[in-house]
Amino acid sequence: xxxxxxxxxxxxxxxxxxxxxxxxxxxxxxxxxxxxxxxxxxxxxxxxxxxxxxxxxxxxxxx
Amino acid sequence: xxxxxxxxxxxxxxxxxxxxxxxxxxxxxxxxxxxxxxxxxxxxxxxxxxxxxxxxxxxxxxxxxxxxxxxxxxxxxxxxxxxxxxxxxxxxxxxxxxxxxxxxxxxxxxxxxxxxxxxxxxxxxxxxxxxxxxxxxxxxxxxxxxxxxxxxxxxxxxxxxxxxxxxxxxxxxxxxxxxxxxxxxxxxxxxxxxxxxxxxxxxxxxxxxxxxxxxxxxxxxxxxxxxxxxxxxxxxxxxxxxxxxxxxxxxxxxxxxxxxxxxxxxxxxxxxxxxxxxxxxxxxxxxxxxxxxxxxxxxxxxxxxxxxxxxxxxxxxxxxxxxxxxxxxxxxxxxxxxxxxxxxxxxxxxxxxxxxxxxxxxxxxxxxxxxxxxxxxxxxxxxxxxxxxxxxxxxxxxxxxxxxxxx
Numbered sequence: 067x068x069x070x071x072x073x074x075x076x077x078x079x080x081x082x083x084x085x086x087x088x089x090x091x092x093x094x095x096x097x098x099x100x101x102x103x104x105x106x107x108x109x110x111x112x113x114x115x116x117x118x119x120x121x122x123x124x125x126x127x128x129x
Numbered sequence: 130x131x132x133x134x135x136x137x138x139x140x141x142x143x144x145x146x147x148x149x150x151x152x153x154x155x156x157x158x159x160x161x162x163x164x165x166x167x168x169x170x171x172x173x174x175x176x177x178x179x180x181x182x183x184x185x186x187x188x189x190x191x192x193x194x195x196x197x198x199x200x201x202x203x204x205x206x207x208x209x210x211x212x213x214x215x216x217x218x219x220x221x222x223x224x225x226x227x228x229x230x231x232x233x234x235x236x237x238x239x240x241x242x243x244x245x246x247x248x249x250x251x252x253x254x255x256x257x258x259x260x261x262x263x264x265x266x267x268x269x270x271x272x273x274x275x276x277x278x279x280x281x282x283x284x285x286x287x288x289x290x291x292x293x294x295x296x297x298x299x300x301x302x303x304x305x306x307x308x309x310x311x312x313x314x315x316x317x318x319x320x321x322x323x324x325x326x327x328x329x330x331x332x333x334x335x336x337x338x339x340x341x342x343x344x345x346x347x348x349x350x351x352x353x354x355x356x357x358x359x360x361x362x363x364x365x366x367x368x369x370x371x372x373x374x375x376x377x378x379x380x381x382x383x384x385x386x387x388x389x390x391x392x393x394x395x396x397x398x399x400x401x402x403x404x405x406x407x408x409x410x411x412x413x414x415x416x417x418x419x420x421x422x423x424x425x426x427x428x429x430x431x432x433x434x435x436x437x438x439x440x441x442x443x444x445x446x447x448x449x450x451x452x453x454x455x456x457x458x459x460x461x462x463x464x465x466x467x468x469x470x471x472x473x474x475x476x477x478x479x480x481x482x483x484x485x486x487x488x489x490x491x492x493x494x495x496x497x498x499x500x501x502x503x504x505x506x507x508x509x510x511x512x513x514x515x516x517x518x519x520x521x522x523x524x525x526x527x528x529x530x531x532x533x534x535x536x
Contacts, residue, residue: 093393094320094360095353097313099220099260100253101180102213102238104173104198106138 134163138174141181150181157181172201172210179217183224191221212241212250219257228265235261252301256314259294262287263321270324277324277364285325292321312341312350316357323361331361352381352390359397363404372401392421392430399437403444411441432461432470439477452481 141156157178165171179194195218202210219234235258242250266287270280280288295318302310319334335357342350355377362371379394399414415437422430439454455477462470 093356093397094323095316095356096263096320097316097350097353099183099224100256100310100313101183101220102176102216102250102253103180104176104210104213105142106135106170106173107142108173 134160134165135170137163138170138177141174142177145177145181150184154178154181154185168201168205169207169210172198172205172207172214175201176210176214176217179221183217183221188221188225192218192225195221208241209245209247209250212238212245212247212254215241216250216254216257219261223257223261223264226264226268228261228268231261232258248301248305249307252298252305252307252310255294255298255301256310256317259291259298259314259317259321262291262294263317263324266291266321267324277326277328279326280324288321288325292318292325295321308341308344312338312345312347315341316350316353319357319361323357323364326364328361328364332358332365335361348381348385352378352385355381356394356397359401363401368401368404372398372405375401388421388425389427392418392425392427395421396430396433396437399441403437403441406444408441408444412438412445415441428461428465429467432458432465432467435461436470436473436477443477443481448481448485452478452485455481 137156137160141153141160143153144150144156145153157174160174161171161178175194175198179191179198182188182191182194195214199211199214199218202208202214215234216238219231219238222228222231222234235254239251239254239258242248242254266280266284269287270284295314299311299314299318302314315334315338319331319338322328322331322334335354339351339354339358342348342354355374359371359374359378362368362374375394375397379391379398382390382394395414395418399411399418402408402411402414415434419431419434419438422428422434435454435458439451439458442448442451442454455474459471459474459478462468462474
């Protein structure tokens with residue numbers, strides 16, 4: 067019988083896209099998600115400290 | 130009491146920023162326990178708890194806290210806070226596979242951002258919407274076995290919407306001069322074009338992604354771009370170019386000391402050299418993949434390596450090695466309960482047996498059970514769906530029709 071390799075090679079040659087006979091990579095590498103962020107200091111600074119962002123502790127120390 | 134809640138929350142913020150989300154979560158939860166009458170502070174704590182759980186992949190918890198945040202933001206009439214909570218809720222719902230609700234949430238993020246004339250928020254909402262439609266399209270597509278470009282209409286529609294949102298996002302972030310955001314949009318736009326079968330457009334987008342990754346010295350993003358470029362060139366039939374990009378992926382994976390990614394790059398290279406009919410090199414890379422799969426105790430990866438090695442040795446006419454790996458593939462497929470892998474291995478073995486004529490006898494129990502296994506498939510074609518292993522690759526089937534055509 068004809069060698070198996072001959073058949074497989076013919077199959078591979080016959081297509082531009084990967085042959086169904088091989089495992090092809092379908093592993094897309096996606097970019098990360100972006101999450102929206104909030105901070106307790108955002109509100110804290112607006113409420114108590116004007117435009118400067120201080121931590122709670124530094125505010126207390128400065129008092 | 131008030132200061133104590135704030136202090137705990139600030140420590141939670143500090144820990145999360147330092148990358149220790151687990152510890153951050155305990156401080157935020159302690160802050161919630163102490164409580165505060167300042168609803169904006171509470172909203173910020175809920176939001177950060179939601180994000181911390183998101184990064185820890187505890188999505189049910191993330192959903193719970195982002196939902197609390199949304200309710201609170203609406204209660205206090207904080208429109209910007211509502212937009213942010215909606216966006217985060219949308220991203221979480223997307224990961225959980227609830228695409229329709231995710232779209233509603235991300236659309237709300239977009240609407241509010243436009244209402245507030247918040248360009249940054251608008252761009253981010255567009256990116257999130259693109260991601261939801263991309264995931265939706267991919268999710269429907271993975272229910273069947275399709276090559277990129279060969280898609281049902283609903284999948285195509287979702288992916289086209291994703292591409293449109295990424296394009297819209299790109300317009301704004303380009304105006305804003307936000308290169309990092311451009312990099313992200315190009316990467317995902319490239320992958321959307323890839324799935325749509327627009328491989329040239331995919332290449333163009335990933336080339337832009339690569340350029341920006343280099344600008345930032347972001348080697349992980351650079352590695353992602355190389356890998357995605359390799360994938361696109363495979364489908365353009367330019368295997369030499371693909372192999373060059375996969376080699377760069379491999380180089381960076383080694384530098385970044387990421388063994389799973391290294392294995393994946395070896396696997397892609399093995400497949401690429403198979404397409405180039407350079408079976409010696411294919412075997413070399415598949416063996417490298419096999420070693421890492423074994424090291425990481427990734428049985429599915431090991432099974433695939435064996436299958437690929439069996440095919441490559443068959444192509445070289447080395448039937449002894451081919452049978453060795455086909456048997457190993459059968460063994461592993463059984464071990465992991467991969468029915469279609471098992472059938473494929475059986476077909477390979479019976480095929481090899483035919484090639485070798487009587488020189489290979491069914492000297493073990495694997496082949497003798499052949500008919501039992503095949504009957505259990507009841508004449509249905511084996512279909513191999515997406516499987517989760519370190520390389521997350523799709524097993525393309527060896528169809529019974531093709532096996533028949535071989536002889």
